Amino acid sequence: MDWDKLRIFHAVADAGSLTHAGDVLHLSQSAVSRQVRALEESLNATLFHRHARGLILTEQGELLFDATRAMAKRLEAAEARIRDSEEEVFxxxxxxxxxxxxxxxxxxxxxxxxxxxxxxxxxxxxxxxxxxxxxxxxxxxxxxxxxxxxxxxxxxxMAVRMLLYASPEYLDRHGTPETIEQIAEHRLVCQNPASAQVGAGANLVQHLLTYDVRATLTVNNYFGVLQAVINHLGIGVLPDYLLQDFPNLVRVLPDVQSIEVPxxxxxxxxxxxxxxxxxxxxxxxxxxxxxxxxxxxxxxx
Incomplete structure (x- = not known):
């Protein structure tokens, strides 16, 4: 159904007169009448009984008016919410x-x-x-x-860098590497370089793997890497923003880091x-x- 015709029908049904509806809509009586007739033709139904004193809704017209009245109320409510949204957040x-x-x-x-x-x-x-x-x-x-x-x-x-972290328990058990070559003696926990991630992280992992790391654990996201690190499984490649919430992690090999990630x-x-x-x-x-x-x-x- 044509929304514009429904709007005109609703105004006519509400006013009970083509003339009064035209005044509300700023349309001529003939224009309003044409739109109502066109709507009736599209629905193949008579919506108004026409007589000298005005218009009365038919049974079909009452059904349609109930629907347009509900639509009008919802639109008014939406309009109010839109106005309110300038001050409220929902x-x-x-x-x-x-x-x-x-x-x-x-x-x-x-x-x-x-x-x-x-x-x-x-x-x-x-x-x-x-x-x-x-x-x-x-x-x-x-x-x-x-x-x-x-x-x-x-x-x-902000900018983020990928750094190396381990738990104090892991380092107490396995020692702290002093040079990047010593990373080979530890388990590296990281994302697989081929998995979807920022290029800086993948490049750092690829570089570390050139040192013949003896064992790895790869996870397809940093949340999994973090869980492995805090459970003492190895030295992890992780973003520096998590240190705020996990201050007990120990940074390993401070000179090893990725380029900045914006x-x-x-x-x-x-x-x-x-x-x-x-x-x-x-x-x-x-x-x-x-x-x-x-x-x-x-x-x-």
């Missing part, structure tokens, strides 16, 4: 990021966001595949490289004025600032 926000960053950094901080905005519903999509934001596969992305898709607003959040937040240009987007963006930026301050204080202590 509804679904689809966030995509990598499995490692999403599980190890973002998810543990989300309770703070929910505490402030309990009506916000986040759909967290963790995968290495880059989702198409302009095609609305997600609303906002945090990625380990600058997005190349067009029509995106992007902001650099972290970007991006969202479609069309969502520039979304309250949900701006709230999430500001939350992440505030958490990044707090993270940097804590890392600086740890370095000074």
């Amino acid at each position: 509804g679904q926000l689809r966030v995509t990021t990598t499995t490692g960053f999403g599980t190890l950094w973002l998810a543990p901080r989300l309770p703070k966001l929910y505490e402030k905005y309990p009506d916000l519903n986040i759909d967290l999509m963790l995968e290495e595949r880059v989702l198409d934001l302009p095609m609305r596969e997600a609303d906002v992305a945090i990625r380990m490289k600058e997005p190349s898709q067009a029509d995106l607003i992007r902001k650099r959040l 972290v970007f937040l991006a969202y479609p240009e069309e969502l520039r004025h979304s309250k949900r987007i701006s709230t999430f963006r500001d939350f992440v930026q505030d958490e990044i600032i707090a993270y940097r301050k804590q890392m600086k204080n740890q370095a000074l202590s």
